[in-house]
Amino acid sequence: MIRAERKGNQLVSLSIKQFAPYKKLVYGVAGIGIPGALITVLLSVSNIVLNNFIGIYGSDAVASYGIAYKVDMVPIMLSVGLSQGVAPLIGYYYGAGKNDRMSQAVKTSAIYGILLGAIFLAAFCLFGTKLAGVFLHDESLIHQAGYFIGILGLSAPMLGVINMVTSYFQALGAAVKSLIITIMRNVILFIPAVIILNSLWQLGGVIAAQPIVETALAFLCIVMYAKDSSAKKRDCEMSSKS
Numbered sequence: 226m227i228r229a230e231r232k233g234n235q236l237v238s239l240s241i242k243q244f245a246p247y248k249k250l251v252y253g254v255a256g257i258g259i260p261g262a263l264i265t266v267l268l269s270v271s272n273i274v275l276n277n278f279i280g281i282y283g284s285d286a287v288a289s290y291g292i293a294y295k296v297d298m299v300p301i302m303l304s305v306g307l308s309q310g311v312a313p314l315i316g317y318y319y320g321a322g323k324n325d326r327m328s329q330a331v332k333t334s335a336i337y338g339i340l341l342g343a344i345f346l347a348a349f350c351l352f353g354t355k356l357a358g359v360f361l362h363d364e365s366l367i368h369q370a371g372y373f374i375g376i377l378g379l380s381a382p383m384l385g386v387i388n389m390v391t392s393y394f395q396a397l398g399a400a401v402k403s404l405i406i407t408i409m410r411n412v413i414l415f416i417p418a419v420i421i422l423n424s425l426w427q428l429g430g431v432i433a434a435q436p437i438v439e440t441a442l443a444f445l446c447i448v449m450y451a452k453d454s455s456a457k458k459r460d461c462e463m464s465s466k467s
Contacts, residue, residue: 256400267411293373338385349378379436390446
């Protein structure tokens with residue numbers, strides 16, 4: 226930064242005044258940061274509810290789900306990393322007014338996320354029991370955890386859509402829409418789904434709540450993205466005509 230300023234780059238300044246926060250910056254950071262923080266908070270809330278329902282069926286069920294959940298975190302974290310890695314690129318295209326390039330980046334990343342999830346789904350269905358055997362030694366727990374891994378893996382392809390659309394709205398500064406997805410995912414859809422599916426199919430229904438909710442949420446995200454993309458396309462057409 227010092228070298229760039231000495232060379233006359235007006236975009237780089239080490240003046241203390243340039244580091245002072247201002248209202249628009251604070252609102253922008255808070256608007257994007259709060260949904261991100263709520264993701265962690267609401268995820269903890271939904272996990273507490275889920276673990277309480279699984280606990281009804283004994284400590285073995287809790288132990289099996291704990292292993293399955295940790296295995297399932299691998300595709301979850303990879304999907305989050307992919308979507309967050311593309312977010313700066315989306316923000317750049319949006320700021321530059323390159324909506325076609327932005328749309329292409331979103332769609333390409335979502336496709337890669339879906340393919341990544343499909344690979345993990347296949348791996349979990351084929352090798353779920355073997356993966357559980359790495360962490361467990363009791364045969365009954367291994368088979369139960371392998372069964373849970375296969376069920377949780379059903380949501381892996383959906384993560385490519387959900388996380389990508391969430392990052393898309395965060396990159397555009399649409400904090401409210403990003404927050405809606407977070408609340409729908411962890412509270413409005415998930416908690417009632419756990420209660421209803423527990424009454425219908427007991428433990429299997431509780432575990433199946435995640436893939437069912439995330440499948441429904443993936444379709445909702447597609448609708449939200451399609452509406453937002455269409456609105457931006459209309460705005461561009463109107464501005465070009467004017």
